[in-house]
Amino acid sequence: MPFYRLLWLLPLAFLAVFFLYPLLTILDVSLRQDGVWQLQGFAALFTQPHFRETLWFTLWQAALSTFLTLLLALPGAYLFARYDFPGKRLLAALAVLPFVLPTVVTAVAFLSLLSVLNNALMSLLGLSQPPLRLEGTLALILLVHVFYNYAVALRIIGGFWANQNARLEEAARVLGCRGWRLWWEIRLPLLRPALWAAALLIFVFTFTSFGVVLILGGRYSTLEVEIYRQAVVFFDLPVAAALALVQIAVMLALMLIYTRLQRRMALDMQSVRSVARRPAHARQWLLVGGNIALMTALLFAPLLALLLRAFTVGGEGFTLYYFLTLGENLRRSPLFVPPAVAIGNSLFFAIITTLLALLLGTLTAYLLASKASRLLRWLDPLFMLPLATSAVTLGFGFIVALDEPPLNLRTSIALIPLAHTLVALPFVVRSVLPALRALPPSLPEAAQVLGAPPFRVWRLIELPLISRALLVGATFAFTVSMGEFGAALLITRPEMPTIPVVIFRLLGQPGTANYGQALALSVLLMLVCAVSFILIERLRDAGTGAF
Amino acid sequence: MLTLQNVRRTFDSQPVLRGVDLSIARGQIACLLGPSGCGKTTLLRIIAGLEGADSGDVLLDGDSVMRVPVHARDFGLMFQDFALFPHLNVADNVAFGLRMHGLPRAQQAARLHEVLALVGLSDFEARDVSSLSGGERQRVALARSLAPNPRLLMLDEPLGSLDAALRERLVVELRAIIKHVGLTALYVTHDQREAFAIADVIAVMNAGRIEQVASAEDLYRRPATTFVARFLGLRNIFPVIGWRDGAAITSAGVFPAPQETQALLLHPDDLRLTAPETPGALPATIVERVFLGDSYRCLALHNEALLMFKLPAHSAPPAVGAAVALLPTRIVPLAS
Numbered sequence: 001m002p003f004y005r006l007l008w009l010l011p012l013a014f015l016a017v018f019f020l021y022p023l024l025t026i027l028d029v030s031l032r033q034d035g036v037w038q039l040q041g042f043a044a045l046f047t048q049p050h051f052r053e054t055l056w057f058t059l060w061q062a063a064l065s066t067f068l069t070l071l072l073a074l075p076g077a078y079l080f081a082r083y084d085f086p087g088k089r090l091l092a093a094l095a096v097l098p099f100v101l102p103t104v105v106t107a108v109a110f111l112s113l114l115s116v117l118n119n120a121l122m123s124l125l126g127l128s129q130p131p132l133r134l135e136g137t138l139a140l141i142l143l144v145h146v147f148y149n150y151a152v153a154l155r156i157i158g159g160f161w162a163n164q165n166a167r168l169e170e171a172a173r174v175l176g177c178r179g180w181r182l183w184w185e186i187r188l189p190l191l192r193p194a195l196w197a198a199a200l201l202i203f204v205f206t207f208t209s210f211g212v213v214l215i216l217g218g219r220y221s222t223l224e225v226e227i228y229r230q231a232v233v234f235f236d237l238p239v240a241a242a243l244a245l246v247q248i249a250v251m252l253a254l255m256l257i258y259t260r261l262q263r264r265m266a267l268d269m270q271s272v273r274s275v276a277r278r279p280a281h282a283r284q285w286l287l288v289g290g291n292i293a294l295m296t297a298l299l300f301a302p303l304l305a306l307l308l309r310a311f312t313v314g315g316e317g318f319t320l321y322y323f324l325t326l327g328e329n330l331r332r333s334p335l336f337v338p339p340a341v342a343i344g345n346s347l348f349f350a351i352i353t354t355l356l357a358l359l360l361g362t363l364t365a366y367l368l369a370s371k372a373s374r375l376l377r378w379l380d381p382l383f384m385l386p387l388a389t390s391a392v393t394l395g396f397g398f399i400v401a402l403d404e405p406p407l408n409l410r411t412s413i414a415l416i417p418l419a420h421t422l423v424a425l426p427f428v429v430r431s432v433l434p435a436l437r438a439l440p441p442s443l444p445e446a447a448q449v450l451g452a453p454p455f456r457v458w459r460l461i462e463l464p465l466i467s468r469a470l471l472v473g474a475t476f477a478f479t480v481s482m483g484e485f486g487a488a489l490l491i492t493r494p495e496m497p498t499i500p501v502v503i504f505r506l507l508g509q510p511g512t513a514n515y516g517q518a519l520a521l522s523v524l525l526m527l528v529c530a531v532s533f534i535l536i537e538r539l540r541d542a543g544t545g546a547f
Numbered sequence: 548m549l550t551l552q553n554v555r556r557t558f559d560s561q562p563v564l565r566g567v568d569l570s571i572a573r574g575q576i577a578c579l580l581g582p583s584g585c586g587k588t589t590l591l592r593i594i595a596g597l598e599g600a601d602s603g604d605v606l607l608d609g610d611s612v613m614r615v616p617v618h619a620r621d622f623g624l625m626f627q628d629f630a631l632f633p634h635l636n637v638a639d640n641v642a643f644g645l646r647m648h649g650l651p652r653a654q655q656a657a658r659l660h661e662v663l664a665l666v667g668l669s670d671f672e673a674r675d676v677s678s679l680s681g682g683e684r685q686r687v688a689l690a691r692s693l694a695p696n697p698r699l700l701m702l703d704e705p706l707g708s709l710d711a712a713l714r715e716r717l718v719v720e721l722r723a724i725i726k727h728v729g730l731t732a733l734y735v736t737h738d739q740r741e742a743f744a745i746a747d748v749i750a751v752m753n754a755g756r757i758e759q760v761a762s763a764e765d766l767y768r769r770p771a772t773t774f775v776a777r778f779l780g781l782r783n784i785f786p787v788i789g790w791r792d793g794a795a796i797t798s799a800g801v802f803p804a805p806q807e808t809q810a811l812l813l814h815p816d817d818l819r820l821t822a823p824e825t826p827g828a829l830p831a832t833i834v835e836r837v838f839l840g841d842s843y844r845c846l847a848l849h850n851e852a853l854l855m856f857k858l859p860a861h862s863a864p865p866a867v868g869a870a871v872a873l874l875p876t877r878i879v880p881l882a883s
Contacts, residue, residue: 167630170597170617175695176647178618185643189634 011364011383011425017407018418019386022397023248029400030241041238045246051226051239055246058222061138062207065145066199072146072298073153073198079291080154081161083284084276091292092158093537096151098299100533101526102483103211104500106302108507108522110144110216111135113305136218144212147298149202156201160194162276197261204254208247208390210486211500215507223247224392224486231396232490241400244393255388306526310519313512322516323523337495339517342502343524346482349498353420353481354474360421361428361473368429369436387426394419395490415491416498420481427480428473435469472539479532483525499525548573548731549594549699554603556589563589565755566603571733571748576725578734580742581752582778587735590752591701594733595624607698618647623697623730627704629688631676637663637687638672644695662690665724681709685717693728700725700732706741718744739779743767751775773810773881782855783813784881795880799852800829808880817877818856820865828872829854833865847871 030041045051080092098106118130125131134140172186188195210224217225223243230240279285311318327340364383386394398419402409409415439462447457485500492501499521506518549571556564563586571577579587592598594605596617604611612620623644631640638659645655663669666686671679676687685705692700705721706714722745725732736742742749743763750760751774759771770776776784785797787808795804797811804811821828831847831854843858845865854873858864865871 165628165630167626167628168632170595171624171626171630171691172632172643172647173597173617174595174620174622174624175644175691176618176621177643178616181647186632190632192634 007363008367011360011367014360014421015382015386018398018402019389019394019422021407022394022401023389025401026241026244026248026393026397029237030245033238041240041242044239045242051243054221054223054226057220058207058224061141061145061220061222062203062209065142065149065206065209066202068142069146069149069153069202070157070195070199072294073150073157075287076150076154076291076295077158077161079288080158080276081164082276083288084278085288085292087292091295092154095154095295095299096537097303097530097533098147099149099151100479100483100529100536101148102500102529103209103485104215104503104507105306105483105522105526105529106144106148107212107215108503108518109302109306109526110140110147111507112309112519113302114140116305116308135216136220138220140216141209141213141220144216145202145206145209147302148212149205150295150299152202152205153198156198157191157194161191164190193261197258200254200258200261204251204258204388207250207254208392210390210392211504215504224390227392227396228486228490231399237400240396244396247393248389251388251390252385255385303526306519306522310516310523313516313519322513322520326517326520337497337502339499339502339506339521342497342499342521345496346499349416349420350478350481352417353424354477356417356421357424357428357477358470358474361425361477362432362470364425364429365432365436368433383426383429386422391419391423391484391486392490394422395487398487398491411493413493413496416488417481419487419491420484421477423484423487424477424480427476431473431476432466432469435466439465468539472536475532475536475539479529479536482528482532548575548608549733550606550609551590551594552604552606554590554593554605555601556586556593556598557601558589563755564593564600567752567755567757569750569757569760571731573731574729575747576722576732576734576745578736578742578746578749579752580736580739580749580778583737585752586755587737587752588703591624591703591733591735594699595622595701596620621695621698623692623695623700625688625692625700625702625705627707629684629705629708631684631687631691633677635676636672637668637674637676637679640676640687641690641694643691648695658694662694665693665727666690682713682717685709689721689724693724693730697730700730702732702734704736705734707736707738714738714741715744721745751778753778768814768877769879770812770881772883774883776812776879776881781812781815783815783818784810785813785852786810797852799849799854802875802878804878804880807882809883810881812879812881813854813875814877814879815855815857817875818854819874819876820856820858821872821874823872825872825874828874831871831873833867833869833871836864836867847873849873 031037031039033040045055076095080088101109114132114134115130118132121127121131122129134143168190169182169186172182177185207222208224209222210228213220213222213225214228221229223246227240227243227247230236230243279288310322311320313319313322326343327338368383398409398415401407402415409418443465444457444461447461448454452460482498483500484498485504488498488501489504492498497505503518503521503525506514506521549569551567551569554564554567555562567586567590569577579590581587589598593600596612596615600613605613632643635643641662642655642659645658650658659672660669663671666689668683668686668690671683671687676684679687688705692702702721706717709717718741734742734745746763748760749763749766751758751766753772753774759766759775761769761771766775767779767781770779770781773784773786783799785799787795787797787804787810789796791801793803794801795808795811799811799813802811823830829849831849833845834848834853835846837844838860840860842860843862843864845856845858847854847856856873
């Protein structure tokens with residue numbers, strides 16, 4: 001075996017030390033205190049109604065969010081699959097933007113939207129009190145969840161629909177089927193795999209909702225938020241560990257079902273020419289127009305409101321004040337750092353994360369793409385595991401596992417890049433793997449026959465061919481690291497916070513100065529994500545790579 | 548029974564149908580034959596109601612059906628890819644149309660058994676459609692479109708996705724079943740052999756128009772246009788380059804022909820070797836001879852013209868370079 005094959009051990013070792021070991025430590029912490037086996041943590045979950053309620057709330061808010069998202073996205077998916085209209089491609093691309101936005105930015109954006117709407121309503125109707133008091137309500141949580149996952153539903157269902165054999169529907173019509181029966185007997189049943197896949201994915205995302213609920217949720221709390229509270233606020237590690245285990249179990253089960261469904265969807269997919277047409281009648285134009293209006297209102301109004309507020313907060317017209325003072329510690333508190341420092345921190349962490357994730361992700365992709373051993377097939381799901389583990393759980397795992405020799409990283413600045421690399425790894429693998437699999441083996445073989453040694457074959461032949469995919473993966477990793485909130489909140493060092501953590505801290509403080517700076521930082525982060533997102537969309541060929 | 552009147556359709560300013568007229572008698576199997584892109588599938592979809600026409604009319608027993616929506620036309624349509632509903636089993640696929648027509652359950656079951664027996668799939672009721680072979684899928688699709696007893700059965704390249712051997716067998720079977728039920732059918736294909744095997748009458752389409760409507764024999768023996776002759780694979784077509792005393796001048800010689808003739812077909816099946824002194828014989832030199840198994844295909848040069856003819860396998864064919872005389876016994880005038 002050539003020595004370079006040993007490189008494959010690198011990602012395996014990384015996963016073992018920074019993923020499996022923390023996970024096992026969580027298990028250990030939940031089952032054992034001071035070297036004695038006990039089930040205190042789990043007992044608390046079942047005896048205290050608070051935890052039961054949290055679990056119950058987590059479940060039903062996720063189910064409700066999923067249902068609402070599907071309900072709202074279904075007409076959109078239908079129109080995108082069936083109709084061509086001006087700006088369709090642009091709208092489809094933009095609709096995915098919320099998906100890459102960090103939760104803190106989204107939370108701030110919705111707070112901005114609320115205050116913009118309230119201000120407008122108050123001056124319009126002459127009210128003295130803001131009429132929309134949604135902060136801390138379930139409605140707001142659901143709204144943000146729909147905002148986040150609309151694109152997931154739109155892409156999965158719309159894509160499946162557009163690729164579906166249009167003859168099936170025609171066959172049904174010729175046989176006498178029409179109207180609601182067409183929906184009930186043909187369209188929805190045929191869509192079932194896509195509906196389930198989208199529902200499952202959205203359920204996973206909303207089940208592990210953290211930033212949104214923490215910032216906007218008021219008295220509500222999901223499992224994820226509860227893990228954070230128990231670990232950081234109450235420092236009850238056994239309970240936090242037990243909660244984390246419940247979470248991991250649920251996620252694992254859901255991810256297993258999801259991968260199965262995806263395989264089924266691939267089987268059902270038939271490549272047929274697009275049947276999308278221009279709307280013909282006024283009624284169809286109205287449908288299309290109405291849906292575009294709904295999408296715009298849902299997806300872009302919060303972002304526009306964020307921009308508007310960031311430049312007008314304080315009520316004295318257009319101002320750049322909060323952008324210009326990002327370098328100052330307006331609170332003069334020794335605990336706080338100037339926001340500009342956080343920008344530096346985040347960039348620093350993101351660059352390290354990108355490099356690390358790119359290295360490990362590419363090696364992993366090579367490992368999975370090779371047909372070398374049967375062992376590998378068993379490894380494939382292992383590398384997707386971090387995706388099924390929530391960021392808060394990862395952060396928590398780091399806290400309990402990496403705080404004592406031989407691996408004492410408790411105060412190390414390496415913690416955040418390590419955690420972010422774990423989160424970003426699946427994105428890199430998913431970007432690079434399809435490109436590798438599409439690489440014809442005859443190309444490197446031809447280079448070898450022509451006399452190129454292994455490394456030159458890789459550098460001159462393979463690298464140029466997968467460079468686009470690598471760039472997509474790198475952009476993903478960078479964006480993920482810039483916006484990641486849950487893990488960072490748990491493991492960040494107080495004097496070296498990232499942008500999302502600082503935004504969260506600023507939001508927790510009273511006063512316009514803090515709020516203004518939070519808005520300014522959110523706008524910057526949103527721009528970073530938007531630019532990365534455009535880059536990804538441009539680089540990624542249609543059909544290659546998937547979430 | 549079915550009448551098309553001047554049906555026109557344009558897609559993105561590209562004329563697809565340029566005025567199609569056609570009549571099909573009750574109980575007849577008609578075939579639309581033409582190369583891909585000639586508009587035959589579009590025409591079928593207009594008849595089914597899945598597409599609209601820009602102008603023209605589709606009449607069924609004298610009444611226009613243009614304003615009748617797809618689901619109310621009571622037509623059967625078999626798609627090229629069969630379009631079996633993947634979420635339903637064989638029985639539910641076949642019974643779908645019966646259910647849509649609101650047939651009582653008992654009658655549904657009876658009709659289901661009847662149709663499945665007809666296509667030879669009696670034991671297949673509970674089978675998943677994804678587990679079927681290509682030929683079985685074709686039968687299920689046929690059973691599904693036959694079940695509601697349609698007023699008109701349309702088949703859009705129904706054997707196109709099957710392999711050649713299976714196709715040859717199924718086309719005969721398909722004709723037998725349609726004739727047994729006594730349906731009027733319209734069959735679309737680009738395959739001449741399929742058309743010849745199944746149809747009572749064939750309409751050859753080219754670039755949005757019908758070039759000729761005839762029985763298979765007439766079509767082959769007396770193609771009306773250059774396109775039809777070429778599409779049927781006939782050689783020895785010579786354009787008319789001038790007229791002399793009411794006779795058409797071609798590179799192969801001068802032959803009497805009606806006035807609008809654009810080209811002449813010296814039918815390869817009716818080009819025989821003959822003695823050089825025979826009146827009307829064309830002197831030629833053999834330039835190519837290929838053994839095909841059941842026959843020889845020979846090419847002979849007469850003046851500037853290459854003439855193709857066949858000789859039986861057991862004959863002693865002339866060698867390449869030999870001088871021969873050929874007698875054309877059927878000269879078909881081709882319009883356009």
